[in-house]
Amino acid sequence: MKIGITCYPTFGGSGVVATELGIALAELGDEVHFISYALPSRLDLPRERVHFHEVVAPSYPLFVSPPYTLALATKMAEVAAHAHLDLLHVHYALPHAISAILAREMSNGIGGGAKLKVVTTLHGTDITIVGQDRSYLPITRWGIEQSDAVTAVSSYLRDVTVREFGVRRRIEVVPNFVDTRQYRPDGASPFARALARDGEVLIVHVSNFRPVKRIGDVLAVFDRIRRQIPARLLLIGDGPDRSLAERLASEGGFEDRTIFLGNVAAVETILPATRLLLLPSDAESFGLVALEAMACGVPVVGSAAGGLPEVVEDGKHGFLRHVGDVDGMADAGLGLLRDAELWKRFSAECRRRAERDFPTETLVARYRAIYEATLSG
Ligand code: GMT
Secondary structure, eight states: OEEEEEOOOSSSHHHHHHHHHHHHHHHTTOEEEEEESSOOTTOOSOOTTEEEEEOOOOOOTTOSSOOHHHHHHHHHHHHHHHHTOSEEEEESSTTHHHHHHHHHHHHTTGGGOOOOEEEEEEOSHHHHTGGGSTTTHHHHHHHHHHSSEEEESSHHHHHHHHHHHOOOSOOEEOOOOBOTTTSOTTOOOHHHHTTSOTTOEEEEEESOOOGGGOHHHHHHHHHHHHTTSOEEEEEEOOSTTHHHHHHHHHHTTOGGGEEEEEOOSOGGGTGGGOSEEEEOOSOBSSOHHHHHHHHTTOOEEEESOBTGGGTSOBTTTEEEEOTTOHHHHHHHHHHHHHOHHHHHHHHHHHHHHHHHHOBHHHHHHHHHHHHHHHHHO
16 A cells, blocks of 8 residues: 555644554555654654655745644645555644645545555644644644544543544544564663662653643642652653753752753653653543653553543553542552562563563554555545
8 A cells, every 4th residue: 555644743643643553554565655854753764665755845924833634634635646645644633634625625536546545643642632722623623524534532631532523434443552672661772771870769751731731730749759769750741841840849849859861852751760650640641651661561550531541451461540649649659669560560561561462563554454444546
């Protein structure tokens, strides 16, 4: 197959999943064309059968902002025509699904070829936050309805989409996946191993530092833990609430126990050096980083909300508490960190679950089956 993939090229989970999917498809013999405004953060080129097409949205004094949606649609149609694409698989509904539908309409019938198809994968805030803004809800719903196939990364996200958007069409749940050969318990780099001082445990949080991640809770949980045992907090990623995190650590007097690493492409070299991942978000549709941590044998303490319980089983791969229950999360985390045998058991269960339930091969095959059904439909 010849597949166009569009995603946000940043460090977020939707871009990571789209990139890993594209790489895996190319390894299976498909031809993959990434179409975005920058090279996806985890896409290392050159690679056989993988191409990248940069979208540039020129500015003009009359435009409020450069119309990226239109430039993207134009580029999609152009690539579809030149590379003879079978379908466009877009990750994150807005504006990618809209651009893809426009591209499909533009491409229709060009060269007498078959109609270009559009597969849309819903990832999270495209549905739970952005898509529900009244300014965007009708067009998000239209994008979902007009796509040839739609997938969601968890049952939670599918249910929210059906409930909040009132869509009746089929939405298939295809969970995210992890490459367990790359994410492994013995994969820590010397750099990562040297981050903890003698006797300290490393606790990690990875995110885009947006309000939905509840960065204040990450710091509050860590503060409670570090008062009881020697610990250090690694913060990976960047975003609007990073300065809040820096301020909270400094006001709390534990600045020297926090390390801000910023955006890191190779998180698989850091995660295995840590003992606990904190993910106390308001809601994660899936929580890809939790799965990545689990593949590295790292248990998770986070919120019993959204799709996270579909990835982390409370009491088996970590502990999930009500959103905002920082005392409960700290107690659960301490319980694990203080009991070496319990931690070992959880760690082994984490790895087992990643290998058994979220392997790349199985879930990439699910996407391929959706492509095939869409193309023959
Ligand atoms: O939706 C977002 O806020 C961004 C998106 C991303 O690009 O990181 O995250 C979502 O998609 C990920 C990949 O499917 C999921 O693992 C994250 O849970 C989800 N984020 C939220 O639901 C907050």
